[in-house]
Amino acid sequence: MNFFINSIFLFCIINSIRSDDDQIKTIEIVFKYKQNVTIDCSNFEDVEYYRVYENGTEIKLDENIKNVKLDDNKLSLSDLRSEDLREVDYVCKSGDQIVARIEKLIGPFIYVPEKPSQTVTEGGNIELSCKSLYGDELSWKWLKNDTELVEGEKYVIKSDQNSTTLTINAATEDDKGDFVCELSNSHGAHTEVIRVRVKDALAALWPFLAICAEVFILCMIILIYEKKCVKKPNENEEEMEQAQNSLSFPIKF
DSSP states (O other), X not given: OHHHHHHHHHHHHHHHHHXXXXXXXXXXXXXXXXXXXXXXXXXXXXEXXXXXXXXXXXXXXOTTSXXXXXXXXXXXXXXXXXXXXXXXXXXXXXXXXXXXEEEEEEOOEEXXXXXXXXXXXXXXXXXXXXXXXXXXXXXXXXXXXXXXXOOSSSEEEEEOSSEEEEEXXXXXXXXXXXXXXXXXXXXXXXXXXXXXXXXXXXXXHHHHHHHHHHHXXXXXXXXXXXXXXXXXXXXXXXXXXXXXXXXXXXOOO
16 A cells, blocks of 8 residues: 555656656757857746756856846857857756756857968879867868869868868869868858969979079179270270380481
């Protein structure tokens, strides 16, 4: 008999807990790194917003906390960081009762490329890469001039959830410009740009040829100057010889 009564009592408690959970509203909101987000629980009376940490600690959010703003019973979080995306949850309370839980949908974000600008010699190969910082169920693609690049002999693309690499084989003048790596999921997309410069294969010779030209011109100037210097003394010798001849000519009275 006691077992039967205890079973009924336990059943009632479980149903009560389920009933409370069913009354808690779930609000899906996209969170993106370094972006702003607004949580709206203003349809509940005397609503308050809380940040819940993994250890169960709850902190009531007000405007005394950095990056928090309250306006018309709506919570605004600015410049979201790692803690906001991964380490804490958010709930709305009315009194001591949780009335809504925030389900964070993490939007994609790409690290700034280590080499945002690269140079390749014409005919050579070059490798471009991007790495993801945040996001779930991610997909990558590369674009140039708003056109998606297709893998083949020219382009080799290797991607996983954390990174993507584009290899450009036998670069030509047509390959110079901006290449865009795009990371996306169902919650949004993020892009970064890598600029490629293609250098003429003979570009390294131009400084050498310029030096040779300067040396040649300098040598020509010296040669012409020396010829002029040699010619001038010869002319002076002829004039002196003529003068001497005129002085040695006998004078007749």
